[in-house]
Amino acid sequence: MEAPKFLELKAREEVLEVVHGTLTPRLPKFFLCVVWLVLPFFLLFPLWKQGTIGIVIFFLWIASGIILLFRQYLKWSRTLFVITDQRVVDQEQKGFFNRVVTQTRYDQIDEVSYQVKGIVPTLLRYGTVRLELHGASADIVVPHVLRPAYITDLLNDLRTAQKPAELAKQHDVQ
Numbered sequence: 365m366e367a368p369k370f371l372e373l374k375a376r377e378e379v380l381e382v383v384h385g386t387l388t389p390r391l392p393k394f395f396l397c398v399v400w401l402v403l404p405f406f407l408l409f410p411l412w413k414q415g416t417i418g419i420v421i422f423f424l425w426i427a428s429g430i431i432l433l434f435r436q437y438l439k440w441s442r443t444l445f446v447i448t449d450q451r452v453v454d455q456e457q458k459g460f461f462n463r464v465v466t467q468t469r470y471d472q473i474d475e476v477s478y479q480v481k482g483i484v485p486t487l488l489r490y491g492t493v494r495l496e497l498h499g500a501s502a503d504i505v506v507p508h509v510l511r512p513a514y515i516t517d518l519l520n521d522l523r524t525a526q527k528p529a530e531l532a533k534q535h536d537v538q
Contacts, residue, residue: 370465371446371453380522381447383515385440385508386490393436401429435460445493445506447518452495454504470526472498476519478512495519 411418442457480491491512495504
């Protein structure tokens with residue numbers, strides 16, 4: 365699997381899974397953006413009768429609709445959760461110029477769990493994956509993940525595969 369552009373892989377690190385959130389919970393926002401983009405076409409003749417000011421309002425309305433729709437797409441496409449064989453990386457795009465990236469190694473994860481809550485998430489099989497980290501570190505919460513049970517099982521398998529290697533390293537040091 366190919367690594368996302370923002371992620372610099374370490375030596376001999378391999379990307380196992382790249383997880384995007386499902387579009388289903390974001391559909392109402394996308395729908396409102398599309399309505400905002402299409403609405404000025406219904407008001408085309410009344411706006412254009414106003415002359416230059418009406419034409420300017422029409423094109424500003426279209427431009428704002430395109431920007432809002434692009435912003436929603438950007439937030440969805442750049443919010444992702446990357447699972448490698450050495451660590452997990454959570455990237456959350458909150459706006460055009462606001463991105464939060466959190467990464468952790470498997471030895472720092474205490475517990476991995478998932479939650480599927482509601483009728484629509486149950487029917488469409490998406491949920492929230494939660495990674496509880498050691499100490500005062502903030503937990504990693506990945507919402508709207510398709511197949512959360514599979515992702516949780518994969519992370520737990522990787523955690524248990526890392527523990528024997530850690531014990532062997534500690535034993536060799538002593």
